Each structure stands twice: as C-alpha cells, then as structure tokens.
Amino acid sequence: xxxxxxxxxxxxxxxxxxxxxxxxxxxxxxxxxxxxxxxxxxxxxxxxxxxxxxxxxxxxxxxxxxxxxxxxxxxxxxxxxxxxxxxxxxxxxxxxxxxxxxxxxxxxxxxxxxxxxxxxxxxxxxxxxxxxxxxxxxxxxxxxxxxxxxxxxxxxxxxxxxxxxxxxxxxxxxxxxxxxxxxxxxxxxxxxxxxxxxxxxxxxxxxxxxxxxxxxxxxxxxxxxxxxxxxxxxxxxxxxxxxxxxxxxxxxxxxxxxxxxxxxxxxxxxxxxxxxxxxxxxxxxxxxxxxxxxxxxxxxxxxxxxxxxxxxxxxxxxxxxxxxxxxxxxxxxxxxxxxxxxxxxxxxxxxxxxxxxxxxxxxxxxxxxxxxxxxxxxxxxxxxxxxxxxxxxxxxxxxxxxxxxxxxxxx
Ligand SMILES: Cc1cc2nc3c(=O)[nH]c(=O)nc-3n(C[C@H](O)[C@H](O)[C@H](O)COP(=O)(O)OP(=O)(O)OC[C@H]3O[C@@H](n4cnc5c(N)ncnc54)[C@H](O)[C@@H]3O)c2cc1C
Numbered sequence: 001x002x003x004x005x006x007x008x009x010x011x012x013x014x015x016x017x018x019x020x021x022x023x024x025x026x027x028x029x030x031x032x033x034x035x036x037x038x039x040x041x042x043x044x045x046x047x048x049x050x051x052x053x054x055x056x057x058x059x060x061x062x063x064x065x066x067x068x069x070x071x072x073x074x075x076x077x078x079x080x081x082x083x084x085x086x087x088x089x090x091x092x093x094x095x096x097x098x099x100x101x102x103x104x105x106x107x108x109x110x111x112x113x114x115x116x117x118x119x120x121x122x123x124x125x126x127x128x129x130x131x132x133x134x135x136x137x138x139x140x141x142x143x144x145x146x147x148x149x150x151x152x153x154x155x156x157x158x159x160x161x162x163x164x165x166x167x168x169x170x171x172x173x174x175x176x177x178x179x180x181x182x183x184x185x186x187x188x189x190x191x192x193x194x195x196x197x198x199x200x201x202x203x204x205x206x207x208x209x210x211x212x213x214x215x216x217x218x219x220x221x222x223x224x225x226x227x228x229x230x231x232x233x234x235x236x237x238x239x240x241x242x243x244x245x246x247x248x249x250x251x252x253x254x255x256x257x258x259x260x261x262x263x264x265x266x267x268x269x270x271x272x273x274x275x276x277x278x279x280x281x282x283x284x285x286x287x288x289x290x291x292x293x294x295x296x297x298x299x300x301x302x303x304x305x306x307x308x309x310x311x312x313x314x315x316x317x318x319x320x321x322x323x324x325x326x327x328x329x330x331x332x333x334x335x336x337x338x339x340x341x342x343x344x345x346x347x348x349x350x351x352x353x354x355x356x357x358x359x360x361x362x363x364x365x366x367x368x369x370x371x372x373x374x375x376x377x378x379x380x381x382x383x384x385x386x387x388x389x390x391x392x393x394x395x396x397x398x399x400x401x402x403x404x405x406x407x408x409x410x411x
Contacts, residue, residue, distance in 0.1 A: 003080045003272060005315050014073045017058070018080050024049050025084030030369070033085040036224035037372050040217050042179040043224050046088045051134040055092075057127070059100045064124060065131035070104065071258060071325040075265040079318070082269020083276070086376035087224030089266040091138070091175045097262050098137035098184040099130065101201065102243045105256050108327035115245040122240050126203055129181070137203060138180035140171035140230050147186075148384035150253065153196050156187035156232065164238040167204060170231055177213040177228040181206055184243055185232065199249040202241045210235035221375035257337060258325035260385055264341050267348035267380040268318045270373050274348070274355040275311050277370050278304055281359045286368065294359075303358040307351050314347045335398050342391040345380035352377040 003018060004010055010018070029046050036043045050056055059074055060066020069077070074096060082089035102123045111119065129135040146152040156169025167187060174183065182203040189198040204211060210233040217228045244252065252259055280286050282295040282304060294300050321340035324333050352374040356364050364371045381388035 001272070001276070003083065003269065004076050005312075005319065010076075011073070013067075013069065014076060017055075017067070017069065017073060017077050020053060021055070021077050021080045022083075024053065025081055029081065029085040029088055033087070033224070033369065033372065034366070036085070036087060038223075038366075040219075040223040040226065042091075042176070042226045043085065043088050044179065046085065047136060047179075050092065056095065056134060056136065057099070057131045059096050059103050060127045060131060061103060064127045066099070066103075066127065071100070072322040074100065075262065075268075075318070075322045078262070078265035079268040079272070082266035083273045084269075085224070086266055086270050086373070087222050089269055090222055090263070090379075091179075091225045093262050093266060094139040094175050094184075095137050095180070097139055097259070098182075098203070098243060099127065100262070101249075101252060101259060102126065105252055105259055106244055106248065108256060109248060109251050111245060111248065115248070118239075118242070119245050119248075122242050125240050126182070126243065135181040136176065136179065137182045137184050138174060138176035139184045139186075140174035140177075141186035142171060142173045142384055143169070144172045149387075149390060150196070150385050153188040153194055154186050154199055156185060157190040158187045158200050158202060158237075159190040161236070164236060164241065165200075165202065167202065167210075167232045167235045167237060170229065172229050173227040174213075174230040175225040175227040177217075177226055177230055178206075179226060183211070183230060185230075186249065189246060197247060197250045199253075200242070200246055201244045201249045202237055203243050204232065204235055204237055204241065208235045208237065220378060221372070222379045256325075256327050257329065257334060258321070261321060261325070261337055261341055263383050263386070264344040264380065265318070267344050267377060268314060270377045270380075271311055271314050271344070271348040271351050274352045274370065274373050274377070275304075275307050277363075277368075277373070278307060278355045278358055281363055281370075288367070289362070300358060303354060307354055307358075310347045310351050314344055317343050331398065335395055338386070338391040338395040338398075341386050342381075342388055342395070345383075346388055348380055349374075349377040 057066035058069045062068035078089050142148040143155050147154045158165040158167050185202050185204050187200050188194050189200050212231045213228050215229040282300050284291045284293040317340035
C-alpha cells in the first residue's frame with residue numbers, strides 16, 4: 001500500500017522521492033532498526049545513505065543546491081521513512097525542520113530588507129555545509145519547564161557580545177545529541193524584560209568550547225534518536241549562527257503553525273507499519289514465522305477492519321494537513337491541524353496496541369518489529385509543543401471561543 005494512499009495524484013518529484021526512501025527503508029533501514037533499538041545507538045549508517053542520496057538537503061531550495069521539496073512532499077517522504085525505522089524518521093525531522101524553518105517558512109514571513117539580506121547570507125552558509133559537506137543539524141528546544149509548550153520564554157540565554165552571542169543553558173531530550181554537527185538551539189535574547197518574542201534560533205557548532213552532552217539514554221521507545229541532555233556553558237557563536245533573524249521565530253510560530261506538525265509524519269509511518277505487519281502476520285507471510293494462517297477467524301477480520309478504518313482516517317487528516325500548510329492559516333485550518341496532529345499520534349499507538357492483541361503472543365517477541373512499533377508509537381503524543389493533551393486543550397478552547405472573547409465573572 002502506498003503511503004500517500006492514492007499515488008496517482010503525486011507530482012513526479014513526490015513519486016520519485018517516496019520510491020527512493022521506500023527502497024532505502026525496505027533494504028537498509030528496516031534491517032538495521034532492531035540493532036539501533038536494542039543498543040540505543042544513533043543510526044549513522046542510515047544517515048550515510050540519506051546523505052549519499054541528497055536527502056539531507058530535501059527542503060533546501062534548488063538554487064542553493066538542495067532538492068527544493070515543499071512541505072507536502074517532505075511529510076510524505078518522512079512518513080515512508082517512519083514506516084521502516086521510526087527513530088531515523090524522527091531525528092531526520094529535526095534536521096529537515098532546521099532547513100525548512102530557515103528555508104520556505106522564513107521566505108513566507110515579514111522581514112525588513114536588512115534582515116532579509118542578513119538571513120540570505122546566513123542560510124546560504126548553513127545550507128552549503130549541508131549540501132556540500134553533509135553536515136547534520138538538530139533542534140533542541142525542550143528544557144523541562146514551560147518554554148517548549150510555548151508558555152514561557154526559553155531559559156537558555158544568548159547574550160549579545162562583540163561579533164555574536166554567548167550562549168548558556170540546558171536542553172533535555174536533545175535528539176541527535178553527540179551525532180549532529182550543529183545544534184539548532186532555541187534560546188532567548190539576554191536583555192532586560194525579555195519575552196517570548198525575543199526567542200532566537202542559533203546553530204551552535206557541536207565542537208564549540210562549552211558544549212557537552214551528558215546523562216544516559218535508556219528510554220521506552222525511539223531509542224535510536226539518542227536524545228540525551230545538552231549543556232551550553234559560555235558558548236560563543238558568531239552572528240552567522242542565526243538560522244532566523246532576531247524575533248522571527250516568534251513570528252513563525254504564530255503565522256506558520258504547521259512548522260510544529262512535522263513531528264507527526266513519523267507516526268503516520270508507524271501506523272502504516274503496524275497495519276502492514278498485522279496483515280502479513282494473519283496471512284502467515286512474516287519471514288521466519290511458521291506458515292500458520294490466522295486470517296480465517298472472524299475476530300481477526302473485524303480487528304483488521306478496525307485497523308484499516310483507523311489507518312484511512314489517519315491518512316485522510318495527514319494528507320489534508322500536508323496540503324493545508326501555508327502562512328496565516330484561518331481558524332478552521334488551525335483547528336484541523338490540531339485534530340490531525342492529535343489523531344496521528346493517538347491512532348499510531350492505538351493501532352500498534354490492537355495489532356499486538358490481534359496477532360497474539362508470538363508477535364510481541366523482540367525478534368519481530370511489532371513490539372518496537374508499539375514502544376516507538378507511545379512517544380508521539382508526549383512531544384511538545386503539541387502533546388495530545390495540549391492539542392485537546394487548544395482545540396477545545398478554539399471550538400468555544402472566538403478571538404478576544406472572555407467570560408463574565410462567575411459568582
Ligand atoms: C523520543 C523523543 C525525542 C525527543 N526529541 C526532542 C528534540 O529533538 N528536541 C526537543 O526539543 N525535544 C525533544 N523531545 C522532548 C519532547 O518534545 C518534550 O519536551 C518532552 O517529551 C516533554 O517531557 P516533560 O516530561 O518535560 O513534559 P512536561 O513539560 O513536564 O509536560 C508533561 C505533560 O504535561 C502537559 N503539559 C505541559 N505543559 C502544559 C501546559 N502549559 N498546560 C497544560 N498541560 C501541559 C503535557 O501534556 C505534557 O505531556 C523528545 C521527546 C521524546 C520522547
């Protein structure tokens with residue numbers, strides 16, 4: 001089954017890139033996934049393949065040497081990767097988001113001519129590192145406080161100094177810790193009375209003095225993301241480290257909310273993989289398993305029908321969301337975005353759980369991929385800024401309130 005459902009509506013580039021990662025996924029990523037999961041090791045081998053195929057530059061504009069993919073194309077490619085290795089897809093998203101935020105998202109925002117010129121200069125420098133040198137970027141913004149949920153300024157501070165900034169702070173769950181060449185750190189400009197509007201997005205070279213990766217990494221799922229803690233102590237970065245001009249991150253978060261929706265394609269892929277596995281298992285087509293068919297039992301047919309319905313519902317919202325992405329979406333589009341994100345994250349884990357119940361005890365052995373899908377799928381709805389709870393929170397308010405509306409005091 002094609003990750004896009006009906007592939008006839010794909011552009012030639014979409015069809016080509018999805019086919020490319022489907023082949024890489026089947027032949028390379030899937031066979032390596034169990035080892036990276038067991039060892040909680042970063043999939044450098046998968047990144048070598050992504051690099052060799054130009055996929056590190058998927059969202060970098062063609063004029064700057066990339067593949068020039070748009071939002072819709074990227075999320076379908078990411079979902080296909082997630083079908084074969086969730087951890088690779090999730091960390092790849094951190095890298096690609098860095099290029100997308102500095103790329104077509106920044107293009108859609110308002111900047112002064114001086115900011116635009118400065119941004120063009122800086123991103124050309126970074127994009128060249130990716131396209132020519134195969135450098136990898138990550139995106140640590142979580143800090144363990146209220147900032148990643150968008151409720152407080154980032155606690156990591158960037159003090160303006162001669163030639164650049166001096167950065168101090170701590171990031172938790174920093175996927176690609178120890179593997180990325182640049183950490184795309186979200187921080188706050190260190191100035192009196194700074195607010196969330198003073199957020200700054202800086203690419204900190206991993207080899208800089210004052211950068212360290214600490215703590216262990218032994219989580220339930222997504223073990224190959226190696227999301228350890230990143231410490232930044234008096235780290236100097238030059239002005240070219242700015243992946244967006246000062247103040248632009250806040251504008252992007254407000255005006256291009258789909259920028260946060262790139263976390264869910266990985267889980268669209270996991271949902272697809274849970275379905276694929278269940279069908280193969282019930283048909284006795286899983287390699288290495290005894291040829292005992294289970295498909296003739298009505299309970300199995302009902303369970304797999306439920307999975308198919310969940311899959312189609314998930315994909316429909318996933319694709320709608322992919323096509324909706326644009327600057328300044330209207331209220332209904334924003335609400336659909338939360339509904340889509342929530343549905344993908346929650347359905348992926350519901351489907352993985354149903355798959356195990358349906359296939360039975362042998363299916364959850366570590367020799368098969370389903371138990372990894374089950375553990376990986378659990379991580380999706382925990383991810384800030386849009387956990388399942390926060391999606392419900394925002395959606396519920398938006399259903400009942402128009403902008404500026406308040407309730408009278410209840411006596
Ligand atoms: C595999 C994996 C990889 C990750 N990779 C990255 C990465 O590369 N970069 C990165 O920045 N982060 C990453 N994260 C972190 C992730 O985005 C979250 O920041 C993290 O899971 C939050 O954990 P917490 O316990 O600190 O959440 P808390 O902030 O303590 O929140 C706990 C729960 O409370 C709820 N909650 C939080 N704030 C509010 C609020 N204001 N109102 C109502 N409810 C609220 C939410 O539902 C949340 O699930 C990763 C996480 C995982 C699991």
